[in-house]
Amino acid sequence: MSETQPLDSAAIRADFPVLNQEVHPGQPLVYLDSAATSQKPQAVIDAMGAYYRSYNSNIHRGIHTLAERATADYEHARERIATFIGAAHSHEVIFTRNTTESINLIAYSWARHNLNAGDLVLLTEMEHHSNLVPWYQLAEERGVELAYVPVTEDGLLDMDAYADLLARGPKLVSFMHMSNVLGTINPAKEMIAAAHDAGATVLVDGAQSVPHFAVDVQDLDADFYAFSSHKMLGPTGLGVLYGKSELLEAMPPFLGGGDMIKRVEFGSFTPNDLPHKFEAGTPAIAEVIGLGVAVDYLNRVGMEAVEAHEHLLTAYAIERLEEAPTVRHFGPSAEHKGGAVSFTIEGAHAHDVSEVLDQFGVAVRAGHHCAMPLHKKFGITATSRASFYLYNTIDEIDRLIEGLYRVKEIYG
Amino acid sequence: MMDDLYREQIIDRYKNPHYRGELDPNDYSYEDDNPTCGDHIRIDIRVNDDDVVTEAAFSGEGCSISQASADMLIESIVGKSLDEVKTINKEDVLGNLGIELGPVRLKCALLSLKVLKGSVYELPENGATDDMLE
Numbered sequence: 001m002s003e004t005q006p007l008d009s010a011a012i013r014a015d016f017p018v019l020n021q022e023v024h025p026g027q028p029l030v031y032l033d034s035a036a037t038s039q040k041p042q043a044v045i046d047a048m049g050a051y052y053r054s055y056n057s058n059i060h061r062g063i064h065t066l067a068e069r070a071t072a073d074y075e076h077a078r079e080r081i082a083t084f085i086g087a088a089h090s091h092e093v094i095f096t097r098n099t100t101e102s103i104n105l106i107a108y109s110w111a112r113h114n115l116n117a118g119d120l121v122l123l124t125e126m127e128h129h130s131n132l133v134p135w136y137q138l139a140e141e142r143g144v145e146l147a148y149v150p151v152t153e154d155g156l157l158d159m160d161a162y163a164d165l166l167a168r169g170p171k172l173v174s175f176m177h178m179s180n181v182l183g184t185i186n187p188a189k190e191m192i193a194a195a196h197d198a199g200a201t202v203l204v205d206g207a208q209s210v211p212h213f214a215v216d217v218q219d220l221d222a223d224f225y226a227f228s229s230h231k232m233l234g235p236t237g238l239g240v241l242y243g244k245s246e247l248l249e250a251m252p253p254f255l256g257g258g259d260m261i262k263r264v265e266f267g268s269f270t271p272n273d274l275p276h277k278f279e280a281g282t283p284a285i286a287e288v289i290g291l292g293v294a295v296d297y298l299n300r301v302g303m304e305a306v307e308a309h310e311h312l313l314t315a316y317a318i319e320r321l322e323e324a325p326t327v328r329h330f331g332p333s334a335e336h337k338g339g340a341v342s343f344t345i346e347g348a349h350a351h352d353v354s355e356v357l358d359q360f361g362v363a364v365r366a367g368h369h370c371a372m373p374l375h376k377k378f379g380i381t382a383t384s385r386a387s388f389y390l391y392n393t394i395d396e397i398d399r400l401i402e403g404l405y406r407v408k409e410i411y412g
Numbered sequence: 413m414m415d416d417l418y419r420e421q422i423i424d425r426y427k428n429p430h431y432r433g434e435l436d437p438n439d440y441s442y443e444d445d446n447p448t449c450g451d452h453i454r455i456d457i458r459v460n461d462d463d464v465v466t467e468a469a470f471s472g473e474g475c476s477i478s479q480a481s482a483d484m485l486i487e488s489i490v491g492k493s494l495d496e497v498k499t500i501n502k503e504d505v506l507g508n509l510g511i512e513l514g515p516v517r518l519k520c521a522l523l524s525l526k527v528l529k530g531s532v533y534e535l536p537e538n539g540a541t542d543d544m545l546e
Contacts, residue, residue, distance in 0.1 A: 381474075
């Protein structure tokens with residue numbers, strides 16, 4: 001395997017100020033927790049600062065110069081984000097607080113409008129809590145039924161079981177494009193086509209996919225697609241829900257308030273047009289402007305290059321993890337995987353692994369990663385997860401492995 | 413460094429706990445989880461006619477901090493009356509461990525105390541709150 005990195009890491013790393021620090025004396029930061037949240041390039045930080053420094057004002061209503069500039073930048077960001085995911089129209093991009101809120105919007109608005117007792121919602125065993133709990137709540141309230149596509153030992157979705165479950169006629173299929181624990185990239189396009197053939201509407205949780213490889217919602221034919229800004233070089237507090245126009249048009253508003261209305265009279269209101277119908281109240285203006293710049297940054301690097309870079313890091317990480325005999329790696333082989341690698345070490349709890357690695361400046365995630373049912377399925381309570389992004393390097397994976405040998409010395 | 417010394421003790425306790433196990437029958441038994449990491453601890457207690465703890469044990473799984481903390485906590489209650497056990501607080505537990513802890517590890521360290529409170533106050537499931545640890 002070649003160890004040539006497709007990206008110029010030194011140039012990219014220089015754009016991320018947070019990476020230039022020592023966590024402990026002599027131990028530079030090795031940030032391997034981008035699946036939890038990514039770092040932010042200077043350009044994103046600057047764009048948000050510039051909004052607050054020079055044209056902070058509310059959008060859509062003011063007629064003054066600052067408000068017009070803020071409105072233009074906010075809506076221009078929406079257009080770039082829509083283009084980034086291949087949406088047909090920018091009004092199909094709805095801003096929310098995060099992926100979780102995007103999924104909840106579908107659960108509250110679309111699902112409560114379209115699903116009744118006995119209707120089937122099809123999920124998978126690898127889902128994040130954010131794509132489980134809203135449906136548990138709906139099941140409790142409405143009596144909809146839930147079923148789960150099983151995960152195989154290799155960490156892939158069982159496609160035969162999926163076909164059988166589709167034969168039961170689910171009204172909604174909701175699944176993650178890429179697993180935050182196993183790293184599995186699910187065959188979204190085929191899954192969506194099969195779900196549509198069975199008459200189901202499809203929601204995709206794209207929190208881990210949009211940041212890491214090119215996603216085209218029209219090519220996928222997704223009905224709804226949810227993702228978060230903060231995992232793709234943008235700020236926290238901002239999520240996106242993509243929806244096909246005709247579906248969004250037919251849905252009742254989610255939250256009521258300012259901006260989501262066309263007119264209000266005593267006792268009644270007329271909802272605004274898309275996308276404003278779903279954006280009640282003052283939105284996260286600086287954050288939307290920041291995400292627009294994050295998308296520009298990713299476009300400049302190129303999502304194909306980001307994907308290739310992460311693939312190389314992941315394949316190398318798996319190879320090195322497997323050379324250590326007491327390390328157990330979860331999930332499929334590198335060809336089916338994005339840049340997230342979860343593992344356990346015999347005798348050492350994930351918290352302890354994290355703590356030892358931190359002594360080497362290495363930041364990984366420890367715990368169940370908001371996927372308790374999946375961990376239970378594999379018979380474990382917690383794993384350590386190293387996740388990669390465009391700014392990580394082969395050297396950093398070597399430092400991770402060096403840290404893991406120290407863990408084995410202490411706890412082995 | 414003092415911190416390293418304490419850390420070694422914690423790892424030693426984690427690898428070789430003195431009070432690990434289950435007591436059946438028991439007079440008091442309680443269990444709880446740490447939702448951030450899925451750690452789980454159960455504590456079983458036997459008392460005599462004077463309500464003095466004669467035997468106690470913990471079981472479950474978790475990191476070195478949560479397991480060592482539980483082991484030290486159990487050691488500290490054997491031979492004490494239930495009234496004395498009820499007065500054990502957060503400071504006592506952290507004193508046993510002797511290292512600086514961040515907010516996440518603090519929850520690991522205090523899980524066993526939370527379970528102990530639930531046990532001796534005979535609380536319903538999930539009834540032990542962080543306030544009770546002060």
